[in-house]
Amino acid sequence: MGDARPQYPVEMPAALDLKSLYEKEADTVFAFLTRFGLRPVEAEDAVHDTFVAALGRARSFDASRPARPWLLGIALRVAVARTRHGRTREELGEVPDSPDPGQDPERALVARRAERLAQQALEQLPEEQRSVFVLHDLQDLPMADIATAMDAPLATTYSRLRLARLAFTRGVEQLRQAGGRL
Amino acid sequence: MNFDENEPMPPRPVELQALPPVRMGAGQKAMLWSRVEASAAVAAAATEAVAQSGGAEHQMSAERLATSAGAAPSLVAKAGLNSAVVKWGLAALVTGVAAGAAVDRYGFPPEPTVVERVVVRTQEVRVEVPLPAPPTAPPTPAARTALQKSEPKEQRPVQKEPAVEAAGTNLERQLLEGARTALVRRDANFALETLDKLRREFPRGQLAEERDSLQVQALQQAKREADAKAAARTFLERYPHSVFGPAVEAVLQGEK
Structure with a gap:
């Protein structure tokens, strides 16, 4: 999509397409944030913040390199900022993903x-x-x-x-x- | 590689296998994208205003604004809906310019911030934005108040799409909301910064009265008592019948 690109007035990495980046990487970012320790709702907010921050950091994006490490570097800072503000780490309640529902209950519990x-x-x-x-x-x-x-x-x-x-x-x-x- | 070989690397712990892959649901992912998109649009609208008033010299924290908008999608949905087309490619300008804010917030290493103009992507995105609020006060010719700290740069003519212009009015409201929420979370500096921005972008704004009342509160919250009181007096002279009068007077009460 977006093939007929206009002339960019800048040295901008024109390849930062936020939407396709989101489609490809949102799950990875979400997984990272969840394992980092954010609860599901918080992890969602943090995914949002990560992509908004990514837009703000667009100039540091290098299209010739994989986007994932760059994005996860941002996610990492977002996650740290959130945990530092003490808005996470409440009860270790529900675990994000339950194992295969096809399993027998005992094994599932284990x-x-x-x-x-x-x-x-x-x-x-x-x-x-x-x-x-x-x-x-x-x-x-x-x-x-x-x-x-x-x-x-x-x-x-x-x-x-x-x-x-x-x-x-x-x-x-x-x-x-x-x-x-x- | 200079990793100390005397300290061997333990193997990847097997217990990690207990952690299944985490994925978002399809619906969840789509919903979240619409939030991201809305925030990008807010940042774009803010960018447009910055571009109008001279660009890179402004330290506009659109990212913070956008983030708070994203955190409260109701802000976008609230006031009856109107459609505006904005280019969120431009958002990179403001958010890029706001690298200072990003450093504060996420501890990014500093980057050069001088940018003439940045475009990420120019595909049009259709977003919902609130209708402009009705004027609450007549435009004040002497809107450059005693509160003003810095002189605006000359206005640079910019060719705008009509829809972006509509988003401009909307932006005034959003900036004001940004300042208000900053006050609520006691981030007086950000509130002042946003109000400063508002005065520069909209010197004859429709929401000037409300903006000036917030200025008084922001100054007080920033512990700039003398400035707060001076601003309060100016406000009461200018808007003797303001609905915001009591809040402003309260600041002067502390004078005795």
């Missing part, structure tokens, strides 16, 4: 519990570690892209991933022990 546990352990991680961890281990973003998105050196980014993996595994273990009876 899966649901495991999911809740993992999500909770995730949300205990410090923001920076959590970001790298979610982006890399759940969303398969290359480390170099994450480093760019977070405006951090690559070594630091690796270090955060390492710490996050250790802390996450430890956290799951602790939660299992503490919450075994729940």
Whole structure:
């Protein structure tokens, strides 16, 4: 769509088509925000904010590179701004997605519990570690892209991933022990 | 790569497999897009006003405005609907210019902000915008008030589509709402910034009276007591029978 482009008076990346970007990437952004720890309604608001902010950051968009890391870098900042304002992290209530409804109820319950546990352990991680961890281990973003998105050196980014993996595994273990009876 | 090899990277934790993929429902995704689109349109309308009054030198926080509009879609839906066509491609100008705001809000690394003109995309988007509000006060010839802090730049002639012009009137209302909500969330600086913008964009605006009353409150909230009182006196002289009078007088009450 939009083939007959007029002349642009600028050095603008004319390729930033917000709508097709949204269509392609909204789910990924939503998934990131959810795993980062925002509740569904908040994650929706944050998706909105991310795309509006993306429009404002259009000049930093490089059409010759994948859009996802750029966009997730924005989503990351939106998410952090939201959690810093203390508007999230209320009760760890419903988990966003229930497992396959075709499963038998018992297994579904076990899966649901495991999911809740993992999500909770995730949300205990410090923001920076959590970001790298979610982006890399759940969303398969290359480390170099994450480093760019977070405006951090690559070594630091690796270090955060390492710490996050250790802390996450430890956290799951602790939660299992503490919450075994729940 | 200089990652410390003495500290081996643990494997990806297996517990992560417990987290299923997250996706939005199709309806949810479509609804959310319409919010994004509406916000982009608000930013575009704001951009148009900035373009009219000289462009990049204004630090307009359209992104914040757009975000609050998106957070409250009712703002767009409220006042009876009229259609306007705007180009949200232009939105990048204002939001790009507002890089300062973006830094505050999301901690983006700073970027050069001098932009002559930016267009992301010029496909037309049809959005719903409220009808312009009826005038609440006659246009005041002496609208450049004592409150005014900075002189506007010369007006640059811009060829406008009629629909965008309609969006301009609408923009005055939206800016005013932006200032009002900023006051409610006690963001006095943003309120002042927005009011300043309003005075520049609409020196003879239809909502000048309301705007000036908000100015008084914003100054008070910003703890600029002397300015607030001076503004309050000017306001009461200019609009002796204003419905906003009591709120403005309340500011002067603190004088004793």
